[in-house]
Each structure stands twice: as C-alpha cells, then as structure tokens.
Amino acid sequence: MDKGKQKGLWVFLAVAVLLGLLWQVYPLPDAKQRMDALPLNGPGFKGEEIAVTPFEENFFREVNMLKRVYKIEGQSYFVTVLDGTHNRHVVHDPYYCIAGSGWKVVAEEPLHIPGGQGNLIQMTKDGYQRQAVFWFSNGTSRFASPIRYWIEATVRRITLGWSGQEPVLIMIQPLDNKPVDWQKVIGVLNPVFNI
C-alpha cells in the first residue's frame, strides 16, 4: 500500500472515530414520557407495578422499562414496554427471545390493533402452552415487523432523532392459560395503544 493511500486511510479513520464519538454522546430524546402516560388504573382495568429483578436491573440498565400486571375481568395480563433509546441492543425480536428461552412458536397470526397491527403468537415449552401479543410503536403507527423496527431505530440514530420518535416494544401476555378475547382486552386496555 503506497504512502498516499495510507495517509488517506489514517484521515478517514480519525474522522470515523470523531464522528462516532459525536453520535454516541448526542442526547437522543427517549420514550419515557409516552410510557409514563400509560395509566395504572382505568375503566375496566386495574394495574400493579412489578418490581425489577436484580438480573433485569443489570441487563436492562439504560433501558426505560415498564413492567406491570393488569387485571381485566378477573384475568391478569403481564404488560411489558421496552424503550431502547439508550441501549437498543436489548430490544430484541420477540421470536429470538422466545426461541432463546426454549419456547417454540406453534402458531402466529396478525392481530388488528388501534393504529396498526400486532402479532398474536401461541407457544409451547415442556408441555405448557402460552400466548402473547406484541407490537412495536413509534408513537404514530404500530407494527409487528422487527426489520421495520431495526430500520426505523437505525435511521433515527443516524439522523440524530430527526426521522421520528423512538419505536418501543410492547408485549401483553396473559398470566394463565385460559382463553383470551383479545378484541375485548384491546378495547379495555386502549391507553396502551397511545404509547
């Protein structure tokens, strides 16, 4: 490699390091305000904050996390919201986390929700059956595609937040195995779709 090319690469490397540092220290607005606006109680639902475990406190450091149980007509639902503005690497494609923890998705279908679409998944592990609904929300639209989440989150960071609000991951899981009328849950827990 001639001296000219080496010099050019040194300059490019220095510029890359500087730009990278600038982008990393820039304070991106997060989604905490949107998450805090979710009421704990309301017509037809009663919520309870769930304490973060020591593992979660470490794993989800720098991540705004909402962890609650909501009771709707005698059934309890675990609601999780993850805002990865300051650490987007812990906001995974739910299928990845499900597979990683030994669960197997046996069925999935799109679920129409206010503002867009979520995914309803049925999963099984060691003979247990569970279901969950998840979607990503950027404050304007709701979608279930992790690829779209990665694109939106990446473009948001490259544009230093100018492209839009941070997409967050929202998941609702019933705590037991009873049949769920998801349209009723969606109708009662409507404020969750304002995140």
Add this chain to the structure above:
Amino acid sequence: MKTRFPPLVALAIIVYCGWNSSGLISDWQHDPLAASSWIILLFWLNPAVVSRIAGTPLSIPTAYCNTTLLTLALMVSLLGVMGSLNALKYASFAIAIGGLLPWSWGSCLWILSALSWMPALGWLGAHTSPSAILPMRFTFVVLGTSAALAALAYNKRGQTHG
C-alpha cells in the same frame, strides 16, 4: 517463525472495527443462541493467521492488505456506530479482516461465511429451526475457511508455476 504484518493503518482499522464489535462478548455471555460462537470466530480467523506466517505453504509473499476492503470496513463500521446497529459493526470487522487476504472468489466466500459467528445467524435460525443454528454455524465456517485456504493455495501455485 516470522510473521508478516500489514501496514499499521490496516491494523488500526481492524482494531477500530474490532472495538466497535465488542458487543459480541456480551452476546456470547448472555445469548443462548450465540453460545460457542467465539469458537467459530477463532476458527474463522484461520486463513488470516495462516497467510501471515512466513515460510508456510499458504503464506502471502508480501505484507498485503486490500485498501478497498479496509475503506469499506471503515464506512460500514461508522454507519453501525451512528445507527447503533451491531450487525453492521460485526460485518465491518469481518470485512476488515477480509482485507488481509488477496481478493479472490475464496476470500469473498470466506468474508460471507463470517455470518457463522454472528448473532444474525441465530436470529435467522430462531425463525426457522433453532436446533439447526449450531450445525449451520459449523457448516458455514468450514466452507468459508476452506474456500479461503483453497484460494490461497491456488494463488500460491500460480506464482510457483509462473
């Protein structure tokens, strides 16, 4: 055993891309679908190491490095840092290391086979067949490193026989 090092700037770029890829360590520690990928990475590095050991049948005759790939690696790594996207950072590390070998069909396949140690392969497997992830990792890394070593040997034979 004498080793042949590329220019300092090439090493600096590899270190920069490697530093940006340090999220891999956390993935290896916490992600069950990325477990043992560090072994795959060590195996994947073989062609880069073997080609730098002077006097061995597959050594590169000069302190070679590919300026185009190093430039591309820098661009991809920077984009990964700006977008906070680990997949781009890991890809940049693979491209930077790939710049240590002469460009050929074999080195191209080898760079592509870097997917074998990336969490992205686990993500693909999670959607298709989680139990196939580890076999896929091993298959890709063996095919990729074999292609690179074969290309090195072919290149060497071409030089020997004129």
